Amino acid sequence: MSMFDAGIYEGSLLVVDRSLQAKHGDIIIAALAGEYTVKRLCTHPVFQLEPMNPDFPPIILHDGGEDLEVFGVVTFSINGFQ
Known part of the structure; x- marks a missing residue:
């Protein structure tokens, strides 16, 4: 639910396009400390992973995000109906 405002449920x-280089503002699939997450990458003014839901805090990346492993950039989302 942390990406609700981006239309990702x-x-x-x-x-996900693994050939793209992740840049500021991209929604990415990443692993941080062994846990997978989907967040928006922010490289300035603070290097962090930003949720798209104000109920969740951003994840501040220290040491230039050296423990962050980016798997790819989200290019499209498909939401099913129930």
């Missing part, structure tokens, strides 16, 4: 199917 629990159960959404995400299309």
Whole structure:
């Protein structure tokens, strides 16, 4: 639910391009300390992973995000209907 305002919900199917270099403002799939997450990458003014829901805090990345592993950039999301 941390990406609710970006239109990404629990159960959404995400299309990810691993060939793209992640840049400021991209929504990415990443691993941080062994845990996978989907967040918006912010490189300035503070290097952090930003949720798209004000109920969740950003994840501040220290040491230039050296423990962050980016798997790819989300290019499209598909939301099913129930």
